[in-house]
Amino acid sequence: MAHIPVDLQYTANKQSDSRPPIAALRNVSKVFGSVIAADALNLSIAQGEFLSFLGPSGCGKTTALRMLAGFEAPTSGDVLIDGQAVNDLEPYRRPVNMVFQSYALFPHLNVSDNIGYGLRQRRPRLSRGEIAGKVGRALEIVRLTGFESRRVWEMSGGQQQRVALARAIVNEPKLLLLDEPLAALDRKLRKEMQIELQDLQRQIGITFVLVTHDQEEALSLSDRICVMRGGRIVQTGSPQDLYDQPKSRYVADFVGTSNFFDGTIDAVVDGIATLATRSGLRLQGAATAGLSVGAAVCLSVRPEQIRMSRDAVPGGLACTVHNRIFLGEHTEYLVQHPALGTVNVLTPRLIESGDMSFQTGEQVHINWNPGRALVLSPD
Amino acid sequence: MTRSERNWLLVAPAAAWFVVMLVLPLSVIFVFSFGERGPAGGYVPAFTLEQYANLPARFTAFKNTMILAPVGTIAAMLIAYPLAYQLAVRTDPKWKTILLVLVIVPFWTSILIRSYAWIFILGGRGLPALLEMVGIEGVRLIYTPFAVLIGIIYGYLPLMVFPIYVSLDRLDKRLLEASADLGAKPLRTFLTVTLPLSIPGVATGCMLVFILLMGEFLIPALLGGGKVFFVGNALVDLFLQSRNWAFGSAVAFTLIVIMLVTVTVYMRVIARLQSGRDDVSIM
Ligand SMILES: Nc1ncnc2c1ncn2[C@@H]1O[C@H](COP(=O)(O)OP(=O)(O)OP(=O)(O)O)[C@@H](O)[C@H]1O
Ligand SMILES: [Mg+2]
Numbered sequence: 001m002a003h004i005p006v007d008l009q010y011t012a013n014k015q016s017d018s019r020p021p022i023a024a025l026r027n028v029s030k031v032f033g034s035v036i037a038a039d040a041l042n043l044s045i046a047q048g049e050f051l052s053f054l055g056p057s058g059c060g061k062t063t064a065l066r067m068l069a070g071f072e073a074p075t076s077g078d079v080l081i082d083g084q085a086v087n088d089l090e091p092y093r094r095p096v097n098m099v100f101q102s103y104a105l106f107p108h109l110n111v112s113d114n115i116g117y118g119l120r121q122r123r124p125r126l127s128r129g130e131i132a133g134k135v136g137r138a139l140e141i142v143r144l145t146g147f148e149s150r151r152v153w154e155m156s157g158g159q160q161q162r163v164a165l166a167r168a169i170v171n172e173p174k175l176l177l178l179d180e181p182l183a184a185l186d187r188k189l190r191k192e193m194q195i196e197l198q199d200l201q202r203q204i205g206i207t208f209v210l211v212t213h214d215q216e217e218a219l220s221l222s223d224r225i226c227v228m229r230g231g232r233i234v235q236t237g238s239p240q241d242l243y244d245q246p247k248s249r250y251v252a253d254f255v256g257t258s259n260f261f262d263g264t265i266d267a268v269v270d271g272i273a274t275l276a277t278r279s280g281l282r283l284q285g286a287a288t289a290g291l292s293v294g295a296a297v298c299l300s301v302r303p304e305q306i307r308m309s310r311d312a313v314p315g316g317l318a319c320t321v322h323n324r325i326f327l328g329e330h331t332e333y334l335v336q337h338p339a340l341g342t343v344n345v346l347t348p349r350l351i352e353s354g355d356m357s358f359q360t361g362e363q364v365h366i367n368w369n370p371g372r373a374l375v376l377s378p379d
Numbered sequence: 380m381t382r383s384e385r386n387w388l389l390v391a392p393a394a395a396w397f398v399v400m401l402v403l404p405l406s407v408i409f410v411f412s413f414g415e416r417g418p419a420g421g422y423v424p425a426f427t428l429e430q431y432a433n434l435p436a437r438f439t440a441f442k443n444t445m446i447l448a449p450v451g452t453i454a455a456m457l458i459a460y461p462l463a464y465q466l467a468v469r470t471d472p473k474w475k476t477i478l479l480v481l482v483i484v485p486f487w488t489s490i491l492i493r494s495y496a497w498i499f500i501l502g503g504r505g506l507p508a509l510l511e512m513v514g515i516e517g518v519r520l521i522y523t524p525f526a527v528l529i530g531i532i533y534g535y536l537p538l539m540v541f542p543i544y545v546s547l548d549r550l551d552k553r554l555l556e557a558s559a560d561l562g563a564k565p566l567r568t569f570l571t572v573t574l575p576l577s578i579p580g581v582a583t584g585c586m587l588v589f590i591l592l593m594g595e596f597l598i599p600a601l602l603g604g605g606k607v608f609f610v611g612n613a614l615v616d617l618f619l620q621s622r623n624w625a626f627g628s629a630v631a632f633t634l635i636v637i638m639l640v641t642v643t644v645y646m647r648v649i650a651r652l653q654s655g656r657d658d659v660s661i662m
Pocket of ligand 1: 032033035036037055056057058059060061062063064213
């Protein structure tokens with residue numbers, strides 16, 4: 001999220017709420033034999049937004065995307081594009097284009113013929129001049145001008161990726177679907193392409209739906225993220241919402257990193273829940289809706305919310321510094337608590353400087369503001 | 380041993396094979412074709428162009444071969460393509476192997492025996508008899524060019540199906556999805572993606588079948604019944620029956636030259652069609 005000011009992103013989300021949905025899934029399920037690949041998916045995709053499906057391998061992301069593209073028909077439920085149910089509409093009739101994971105460029109066509117492929121299918125036909133003009137602009141957008149007559153296999157991975165992108169956006173689809181488009185690239189190139197993707201999306205204003213299992217990629221690119229698990233959508237929200245208000249341990253774990261402590265709720269006072277761990281410790285965190293006294297829960301504390309000091313503090317936990325990892329602007333500590341195990345603490349350089357730096361083996365006390373920790377359902 | 384000596388050693392077996400299998404027999408034929416028939420048949424050394432001057436005597440054989448070989452190749456290709464397409468693209472993977480084996484099974488028995496079956500089917504008591512029952516009389520099928528064509532297609536179909544099947548099976552199915560995604564209807568996808576990408580298989584199949592057909596003699600002998608004969612039949616006659624080796628050599632050499640010219644032109648055309656692509660090759 002380095003390059004998006006936080007307040008700007010919130011306004012973007014507010015806008016997207018008022019925009020009409022360009023596509024939607026209504027109770028969509030897809031069953032392959034005995035596998036439920038998509039389980040009652042409900043989702044509205046707003047005009048112009050950048051939405052990501054995020055989840056581990058096999059959770060049904062590609063299946064969801066392929067139903068939007070028209071390669072799979074839902075077993076039940078409706079896929080809507082522009083308010084119309086398109087369940088049985090063939091892919092070639094949908095105003096939707098897809099960037100395939102391995103690009104699927106046509107090996108027998110050169111770069112400009114690959115990009116112009118969709119334009120040549122238009123009826124009424126476009127003139128050669130029109131096609132050449134649009135292809136030229138698409139090449140400009142992906143910064144491949146001059147590569148027109150190159151053979152696609154003579155291009156590097158990143159260049160092929162950009163050709164695949166150009167081949168899709170040149171058709172000005174209402175919805176651009178991207179299935180792990182950056183997975184085949186090395187880390188550095190992936191970073192560059194992520195920024196390019198985001199710039200591109202802002203520049204052309206097409207709705208993007210991205211599939212990824214890389215949480216960093218989803219967090220940095222998306223207006224909204226759909227976290228999936230076993231064919232279901234478990235939570236949808238902006239990157240901040242998911243990070244700050246995860247509804248379950250699964251989401252908190254998948255989006256960012258967190259410390260988790262299991263226990264049962266002892267009491268709830270003013271929205272702050274006290275939970276008892278099995279070892280008898282009392283820990284506090286903000287109660288989330290639907291959890292009552294006696295429920296088995298999980299406390300999630302983000303590493304950067306934990307304060308660490310040499311002096312004992314009321315309600316603090318005494319730990320031993322186990323490991324210290326210097327990360328530049330942050331330092332990560334792994335501290336050991338006799339009952340809770342290893343706790344991950346992230347301290348900014350600012351605080352950590354001088355005598356606030358802790359050494360391995362040192363005795364420390366950790367605590368957190370209960371309002372900044374979350375009591376979640378344990379699954 | 381120097382590097383180049385070692386290279387020579389490595390190339391030697393291939394070179395020997397080339398000399399024994401190709402250069403030697405060809406040279407013999409070439410030399411014989413300028414000789415004369417001995418009084419009791421065989422070959423007598425000489426240098427005369429008489430044999431080549433005599434070629435028009437076998438014009439019909441050349442004409443039949445030059446018509447039926449390409450027509451048979453094209454007909455086999457037209458039938459093999461949909462078959463290979465069905466197998467490679469449409470068939471559930473778990474049935475593919477079984478169906479492929481079914482395509483090969485006919486190869487397990489000799490073409491001689493399989494052609495005899497066709498003699499019966501096309502002969503008087505086969506199809507024509509059936510046609511007579513529905514009132515179509517006087518149809519003659521056996522010992523016609525049509526019968527030979529049927530035999531050719533039947534005999535060479537598996538050889539055509541295989542290379543086409545391989546090129547279609549290798550085709551990345553996501554390219555077909557990409558094409559549909561970009562707005563191409565199924566027929567357009569077939570014409571602009573599937574077909575161009577399967578050309579190498581088609582080219583290989585056609586070449587294999589055509590070359591073998593140019594030397595075919597069994598099928599015309601059985602289904603052409605002496606009325607429709609190929610250059611191959613003429614050669615059998617000249618070498619085995621009338622024992623005119625000199626004239627036989629001239630006929631054989633002419634056939635080889637015609638074949639070389641045709642295949643060279645054909646390769647040029649295909650290479651141009653596929654120009655600049657490294658993901659395909661002919662054969
Ligand atoms: N055509 C199919 N036939 C049978 N099962 C399928 C098919 N396509 C997907 N599945 C199953 O559906 C489930 C979801 O698959 P999907 O490809 O949508 O996962 P994914 O989230 O995209 O995973 P990945 O990150 O590995 O690509 C998997 O269990 C998969 O095995
Ligand atoms: Mg996938």
